[in-house]
Amino acid sequence: MTNKPIILITNDDGIHAKGIKCLVEAMKEFGKIVVVSADESFSGMSHAITVKDPLYIQDLGEKDGVSYYVTNGTPVDCVKLALHTILDTHPDFIVSGINHGSNSSTSVHYSGTMGAAREGCVNGVPSIGFSLLSYDADADFSQSQKVVKCVFKDVLKNGLVKNTFLNVNIPDTNEVKGIKMCRQARGKWIEEFVERADPRGRNYYWLTGDFKNMEPESKDTDEYYLSNHYATVVPCTIDATDYASLNENKNYEL
Amino acid sequence: MTNKPIILITNDDGIHAKGIKCLVEAMKEFGKIVVVSADESFSGMSHAITVKDPLYIQDLGEKDGVSYYVTNGTPVDCVKLALHTILDTHPDFIVSGINHGSNSSTSVHYSGTMGAAREGCVNGVPSIGFSLLSYDADADFSQSQKVVKCVFKDVLKNGLVKNTFLNVNIPDTNEVKGIKMCRQARGKWIEEFVERADPRGRNYYWLTGDFKNMEPESKDTDEYYLSNHYATVVPCTIDATDYASLNENKNYEL
Known part of the structure; x- marks a missing residue:
């Protein structure tokens, strides 16, 4: 059993979330699992790192063969701490999630779950982020667990291209019809701020909004297949280079 | 003067940073400037948004024809607040920076300065992030201001392709040789954590590290030209789709 792959698991909903517990359960059969996550939720933290505060790590010990560590850092901090401080060796895979809520389309840029997967990729570790299209704390992850196993088996067999990581989203349904590899849809959040006044009369704002698919007619996007x-x-x-816009002979007169 | 473009300026070093003051100075001639930034530094905040706390906006009034607003949000929050709450209309341009420190290569993913530019782009506003390769709080931005004007004049004349934003980096030198459009280098931060013990005997960690260009032999990257x-x-x-790896006929057996 010395050749068992080492699989680092993290997320952005914190170590107590149902999503990460279901991910650990689904991934257990594939290797030695090490969980490094935060003690609180870091939703919407994107690829953020902590530069102004010190980071703490608490070793929670092993349970059912899985090692658990909790930190006060963002998902990307968790990956950095795991790679450089907690683990003796680079993990063979990094798997992040299962996020409570969609990370399809441009949501990939706001997502801490996907930040962790991107950070794994930057460091040369094959990395996958998983998200379920339900914000429910008690969501049903049984279909998601099937998808996790299926996608991971494929990565285990075929590997991942260097500098590529996977953004996997799962519809909130009792019966997932299949799994499609596809491109990211153009889309954005149509934002609103809910305005309130505090007891001292100062206005404050809560960010809220709805996601809008900006190309509902396209039948080759993640939004299309998820729906x-x-x-x-x-x-x-x-x-991030936009090669279609790259003009190396562009003349800027300084 | 009713056709003067409205230019939103933000950054991730906070409203008191020298970099944003120098950016305002350089941009003033091009339109009506509105500054929306945070009262503290949000370096390394990437594309993060604030979902757990309410956001405050303080109107600091106008000075020399420039309007100033300060918020407690991240750079992306600042853009969202400006677009949806502060401004009556979408700005014509969003310009972010000038960052104290490089955002070349993969640093684009960690940068709050570039998060703001990306958020502008998601919302359909032509957006540019500027960064100087010096972390010095009192850095000399005179060369950077020339680059800002030159790049902005080009964008004003030729526009930007939809869904594209610009990551502009400026070397820390007295004489910038020219401006090159090029691709992002492959690179990563070689991290270390400095370990300390707090008075209660708990270990804590400060993130530190050096950037490493992973393709020093390439002569067509931002890292090459900057050096x-x-x-x-x-x-x-x-x-974010990696079209080179996209296989729409990929068969996953669920």
Whole structure:
């Protein structure tokens, strides 16, 4: 059993979330699991790192063969702490989630779950983020667990291209029709701020909003397949360069 | 003067940073400037949004024709608050920075300065992030101001492709040789955590590290040009899909 892969699991909903427990359960058969997560939720933390505060790590010990560590850092901090402080060796895989809520389309940029997967990829570790399209703290992750196993088996067999990580989203349905690899839809959050006044008369604002698919006519996007009850796998790159707009002979007169 | 473009300026070093003051100074000639920034530094905050706390906005009034607002939010929050609450209309441009420190290569993913530019782009506003390769609070931004004007004049004349935003980095030199449009280098932070013990005997960790260009042999990257004293313009996309790895006929057996 010395060749068992080491699998780092993290998330952005915190170590007590149902999603990460269900992910550990689904992944257990594939290797030695090490969980490094925060003691609170870091939703919407994107690829943020903690530079102004010190980071703490608490070793919670082993339970049922799984090692647990809790930190006060963001999901990306958790990955960095795992790679550079907690683990003696680089993990073979990083798996993040299962997020309570969608990370499809441009939500990939706001997501702490996907930040952790991107950070794994930057460090050369094959990494996957999983998200269920339900914000319910007690959501049913049974279909998601099937998708996790299926996608991970494929990565285990075929590997992942260097500098590529996977953004996997799962529809909130009792019967996932299948799994489609596809591109990210163009979309954005139509924001509103709810305005309130505090007891001292100062106005304050709560961020709220709805996601809008900006290309509802397209039939090859994650949004399209998710709305048709398919799970989606978007291969993502850490190279943000827009090659279609890149003109290396561009003349700027300084 | 009713056709003067409205230019939203933000950053991640906070409203008191020298970098944002120098950016305002450089941009003033191009339109009506509205500054929305935080009262503290949000370095390393990436594309993070604030979902657990309410946001406050303080109207600091107008000075020399420039309107100033300070918030307690991240750079992306600042953009959202400006678009949906502070401004009556969408700005014509969003300009972020000038950051104290490089945002070249994969640092684009950690940067709050670039998070703000990406958020502008998601919302359909032509957006640019500027960064100087010096962390000095009192850095010399005179060369950067020339680059800002030159790049902005080009955007004003030629526009930006939809879904593309610009990541502009400026070398810390007295004489910038020119401005090159190029791709993002492959690179990563070689991290270390400095370990200390608090008075109660608990260990804590400070994140630190050095950036490493993973393709030092390449002569077409931002890292290459910056090290040769050129400013760099990387066109960036909000579509994270890795089209080279995308296989729409991929068969996952659920």
